[in-house]
Amino acid sequence: MNQIYISYAWKDNKTELGRQREALVDRICGVLLAKRYNLIRDRNHLTLGQSIEKFMREIGRGNYVILVISDKYLRSEYCMFEALEVMKRKGYQQRIFPVVLSDANVYSHEGQVKYIDYWQKKKEQFSALIGPNSADEYSAMVDVAHKIAEIAANVDDFIAFIKDKLSIDPAKDFDRFIENLTETIREDSRQLRHRKTILVAGTGKYHIPAEINWCAQKLGKKIAERTYNLMTGGWEGVDYVVADAFSQQLSQDNTRLTDKLTQIVPQGKQPAFKGGTVEYTEAGVNEWLDCLKRADLVILLGGVGGTYETYQYARQERIPVIPIVCTDGDAKRVFDEMLRDWDRLLMGSVSPEQFKSLNQYINNAETAEDVIEDVVEMVDEIIFSKTMLKK
Numbered sequence: 001m002n003q004i005y006i007s008y009a010w011k012d013n014k015t016e017l018g019r020q021r022e023a024l025v026d027r028i029c030g031v032l033l034a035k036r037y038n039l040i041r042d043r044n045h046l047t048l049g050q051s052i053e054k055f056m057r058e059i060g061r062g063n064y065v066i067l068v069i070s071d072k073y074l075r076s077e078y079c080m081f082e083a084l085e086v087m088k089r090k091g092y093q094q095r096i097f098p099v100v101l102s103d104a105n106v107y108s109h110e111g112q113v114k115y116i117d118y119w120q121k122k123k124e125q126f127s128a129l130i131g132p133n134s135a136d137e138y139s140a141m142v143d144v145a146h147k148i149a150e151i152a153a154n155v156d157d158f159i160a161f162i163k164d165k166l167s168i169d170p171a172k173d174f175d176r177f178i179e180n181l182t183e184t185i186r187e188d189s190r191q192l193r194h195r196k197t198i199l200v201a202g203t204g205k206y207h208i209p210a211e212i213n214w215c216a217q218k219l220g221k222k223i224a225e226r227t228y229n230l231m232t233g234g235w236e237g238v239d240y241v242v243a244d245a246f247s248q249q250l251s252q253d254n255t256r257l258t259d260k261l262t263q264i265v266p267q268g269k270q271p272a273f274k275g276g277t278v279e280y281t282e283a284g285v286n287e288w289l290d291c292l293k294r295a296d297l298v299i300l301l302g303g304v305g306g307t308y309e310t311y312q313y314a315r316q317e318r319i320p321v322i323p324i325v326c327t328d329g330d331a332k333r334v335f336d337e338m339l340r341d342w343d344r345l346l347m348g349s350v351s352p353e354q355f356k357s358l359n360q361y362i363n364n365a366e367t368a369e370d371v372i373e374d375v376v377e378m379v380d381e382i383i384f385s386k387t388m389l390k391k
Helices: 016-034 052-061 077-087 109-130 139-164 174-191 210-225 238-252 285-292 306-316 329-340 352-356 365-388
Strands: 004-008 039-041 064-069 096-100 197-202 229-232 261-266 277-281 297-301 321-324
Touching: 004 016, 004 077, 016 039, 016 064, 016 174, 064 077, 064 174, 077 139, 096 139, 096 174, 109 139, 174 365, 197 210, 197 238, 197 306, 210 229, 210 238, 210 297, 210 365, 229 238, 238 261, 261 285, 277 285, 285 306, 297 306, 297 329, 297 365, 306 321, 306 329, 321 329, 321 365, 329 352
Parallel strands: 004 039, 004 064, 064 096, 197 229, 197 297, 229 261, 261 277, 297 321
Antiparallel strands: none
């Protein structure tokens, strides 16, 4: 799960600036927590006996970091060490959201020099205090001296970064700051789709009703367009149609089918669709379990018994399911059961009301495409919730 760390100078609530800073951080945290983001705030996260240094290094490994930069922050050993740990990580530029407060004088040459000079003097003071031959006697102080030396060597790069990075001041435009942060996280989630696998199951007969055929065609194409991986059981009917449409879309995108399609079939059986990566398993329960071990989400179309079993096993394994209700059969049965026993933890931010919107009438390929567009939007929301949000 992706985490958002917030780094700021928080042991300062006696001054007016300190109280304003605390109030701003409280507001940011309140909104992000209400949206169910996994927020880590050191004031709340650190417990008695927990290593402060360990936590500072955890911040450096965090997925996203909000840096609330004040004058006190730029003079704090702890805060600056957190900031430098973040900057060591690959791709940190896109993952840091600096908030530069009014008392942080980083936009003038004189202000920048003041902070650089501050850390150089601190480095010299510690070097003089410890001396060249006192490493064993003052080991703890030597560690502090090394940190201060690292800050002194990099403070100019850090100031240059926060000065040049386009940032939105939440004190002036709070909504746009939150929007910028959350949209960046959503974009990262979109980039991760190629690692997620959707299992499609449904009617396993050569001759399937027109509405199921339309939906399977549109679904295979949309899954490929969204860069998800596809998994099927290799049956005729829904499995074949969705795999064929998926394959056709990938060929237009010049993507290797074996990298994106996996068919898991019983030993001694060949998949109806010839292509992708074929893996064999024992007939029976393993046909479902081996698929579900790798699936992030299941989509059901029609079905006459086996599709319902897929739902039952998926529910046991805590894997989200989206039944395309208008294809009837098992999918309709599952839809009714899910509405009756709604599982908010599995369905992420998808509400029962939004889920009910899938119950539409399909009479041609165009109406099928409308339904599938709604289905895939729900897929995106559920995958985003599983990947990025707290349960």
